Amino acid sequence: MVAIDSGSTAWLLASTALVMLMIPGVGLFYSGLVRKKNAVAMIALSLAALALVSIQWVMVGFSLAFGPDVHGLIGSLQYVGLSGLENAVWPGTNIPALVMVAFQMMFAAVTLAIVTSSMAERVKMSSFVVFGLLWTTLVYDPLAHWVWGGGFLMTLGSIDFAGGTVVHISSGFSALVIALIIGKRTGFGEHAFEPHNIPLTLIGAALLWFGWFGFNAGSALAANSLAANAFLVTGISAAAGALSWMGASWYVGKPGSLSIASGAIAGLVAITPAAGFVDPLSAILMGAVAGLICFAALNFRLKRGFDESLDAWAVHGTGGVWGAIATGIFATAAVNANYSGLIYGNLHQFEVQLLAVAVAIGYTVGMTFGLVKLVDKLIGFRVTEEEEYVGLDISQHGERGYS
Numbered sequence: 001m002v003a004i005d006s007g008s009t010a011w012l013l014a015s016t017a018l019v020m021l022m023i024p025g026v027g028l029f030y031s032g033l034v035r036k037k038n039a040v041a042m043i044a045l046s047l048a049a050l051a052l053v054s055i056q057w058v059m060v061g062f063s064l065a066f067g068p069d070v071h072g073l074i075g076s077l078q079y080v081g082l083s084g085l086e087n088a089v090w091p092g093t094n095i096p097a098l099v100m101v102a103f104q105m106m107f108a109a110v111t112l113a114i115v116t117s118s119m120a121e122r123v124k125m126s127s128f129v130v131f132g133l134l135w136t137t138l139v140y141d142p143l144a145h146w147v148w149g150g151g152f153l154m155t156l157g158s159i160d161f162a163g164g165t166v167v168h169i170s171s172g173f174s175a176l177v178i179a180l181i182i183g184k185r186t187g188f189g190e191h192a193f194e195p196h197n198i199p200l201t202l203i204g205a206a207l208l209w210f211g212w213f214g215f216n217a218g219s220a221l222a223a224n225s226l227a228a229n230a231f232l233v234t235g236i237s238a239a240a241g242a243l244s245w246m247g248a249s250w251y252v253g254k255p256g257s258l259s260i261a262s263g264a265i266a267g268l269v270a271i272t273p274a275a276g277f278v279d280p281l282s283a284i285l286m287g288a289v290a291g292l293i294c295f296a297a298l299n300f301r302l303k304r305g306f307d308e309s310l311d312a313w314a315v316h317g318t319g320g321v322w323g324a325i326a327t328g329i330f331a332t333a334a335v336n337a338n339y340s341g342l343i344y345g346n347l348h349q350f351e352v353q354l355l356a357v358a359v360a361i362g363y364t365v366g367m368t369f370g371l372v373k374l375v376d377k378l379i380g381f382r383v384t385e386e387e388e389y390v391g392l393d394i395s396q397h398g399e400r401g402y403s
Contacts, residue, residue, distance in 0.1 A: 011223040012099050018214025019106035021207055023050045026113040028312050029204030029261075030120065031401075034194040037391025037402035038121045040104075045116040045128060052132050053109040058082055061108060061136060062101050065144035072152035075145050093221050103218060108140055111167045117312035118175035121185050122388055125379045125396050131371060135174065139367045143170055143338050143360060153385035157348065158356040159331065159339060161230065162219035164273025164323040169360045172317020174368040176308050181372045184307035186388050198257060205261035209238055211267045217277040229335055233283035234268065240287030241267020241294075248295045259295075262315060266294035270317030274327040277339050282330035289326070290319045291367035321357055328353030 028316035031039045053061070055361065088097040105241030112132050119128060140322035147160045148154040162165060177277055185193065195201060216234045234241060246255045246265025267287030271278075274286060297314035308314070329352035331341035342350040354357030375381055382388075 002089045002094060003223070004089065004096060007214065007235040008010035008093070008222040008224075009095045009099055011220055011227065012095055012103055013223060015214035015218025016099070016103045016106055017219065018211045019048070019103070019110060020211075022211035023047070023106070023112050023113050023399060025204045025207030025211055026116075027112065027204070029201050029208060029265075032197040032199070032201030032204065033195045033310050034120050035193060035391070036402055037393055039196060039200075039393060040399050041114070041125075041338075041392035041396055042120060044397060045119065046113040046127070048128065049116065049132060052110045052129060053112055053136055054105060056133055056136055057101070057108055061141050062104065063088050064137065064141040065108075066100075066104065066149045067145075069145070070157060072150075072346045073145070074142055074151075075149050082255050088242065090221075095221060096299065099334075100221070107167060107215075108136060108144070111140055111163075111171045112136055112314050114167075114171035114316055115174050115178070117310035118178040118182075118308050121384050121392060122182065124379075124381065124383050127375055127379055130379065131381075132160050134371050134375070135368065138371065139170060139174065139364055140166070145361065146359070147356065153352075153356050153359060156355065157352045158295075159277060159327060159353070160273040160348070160356070161276040162216045163326065163341040164269070164271045164320045165356050165360045168269050168272060168316040168320030169324065169357065170364045172313045172315070172320055173361050175312035176306070176317060176366040177365055178268060178372055179306060179308035179313075181369065182376070183307065186385055187318045188307045189305055195258070201391035202261055203234040208265055209268065210239060210319060212238070212272075220276060226336065229279075231269055233271055233275055233278060233280055236280050237267040237271035237283040237287030237290070238264045239267065240284045241265070241270065241291035241334050244288040244291030245295050248290075248292055262294070262298070262311070263291040266290040266319045268316050269294075269316050270323035270326065273323045274322070277327055277341075279330075279332055279335055282332070286323065286326045286330065290322055293321050313326075321361075323348075324353050324360075355380070 023046050027043035029040040058352045063079035064075045065078045070076050090097040091099040121214040143166050145151040147166050157290045216225045217231035241266040242260045249259035267290050270286045270290035294315050297318040329342045331339045339347045
């Protein structure tokens with residue numbers, strides 16, 4: 001039997017807690033950006049995502065994502081209810097299998113929390129519960145298996161250190177699809193929907209930045225030099241993204257605090273798939289480019305009048321695409337001896353990263369479209385116009401965020 005490494009186990013447990021902190025961080029980030037009559041509802045969606053996915057993951061999600069491979073498409077049901085994992089060591093590591101379960105559970109939960117960007121101020125809690133369970137099972141779990149669990153993209157050589165494809169492309173493009181199908185908030189484009197509490201959003205951004213160190217460095221699954229590299233490049237890319245988005249915002253107007261926060265998140269998204277494969281100088285470039293690309297995507301969204309309310313697509317979707325592709329460009333054997341990218345002569349890695357991006361977008365868009373249509377037909381996705389006018393804090397939760 002493989003001996004448990006107490007240091008790596010302790011680090012992964014701490015990383016799990018850090019990733020969990022990102023989930024209320026998403027809620028606070030989103031809550032500050034909506035009108036005050038919907039502040040509670042946005043935080044509630046993130047907390048509901050954590051609760052829903054936690055149960056789903058234990059019952060079936062982990063097995064579908066990380067169970068023994070079935071034809072490269074899905075995990076078997078061997079680990080349903082975590083059967084057989086009680087005293088096991090996760091293969092290829094020195095950590096208990098249950099620590100791996102808990103760590104990856106938080107990844108799944110934060111992904112669903114990100115998706116709520118598109119649901120701001122207009123979706124019923126009941127619809128979110130049904131959709132969230134279906135989406136996690138039918139979209140997130142298969143993608144996680146394809147990339148991390150021994151599925152066909154992993155077999156082809158696609159790399160995603162901590163979730164650029166699995167987490168950010170899936171959540172970002174799902175958010176865009178949801179927003180386009182369920183339609184704009186009442187009065188969108190006619191009235192200004194200004195953030196009600198920017199400091200709340202900045203607190204959420206700070207929690208996300210902090211938690212992201214566990215998100216990326218924890219994905220080394222050990223307390224080692226790879227985790228140290230992932231930790232360092234995570235902070236560097238976030239800083240570069242914050243500065244580049246702030247600079248772009250400054251060029252066209254004023255350097256708002258939201259530009260710093262959004263740029264940092266863009267940099268964090270971009271480095272996520274690459275954190276265990278690229279060096280600090282590449283991380284600076286990736287983060288800086290991410291800030292500019294995501295800034296452009298947000299402005300494109302505004303010009304087209306899409307009400308993807310809180311810009312999961314512009315930041316997570318677009319940043320995830322750039323990060324996955326950039327991983328295929330800048331991966332270096334100096335960081336991880338098993339991988340190199342395009343600038344080091346490995347064209348195959350670049351090509352398979354493009355394929356993974358295309359597959360993730362295509363599958364996510366198609367499945368999300370079908371699930372939204374299904375839930376809307378069964379129970380209706382949106383609140384009534386009157387409930388939307390009153391605000392979701394009152395109409396969905398019977399509470400006020402501010403007296």
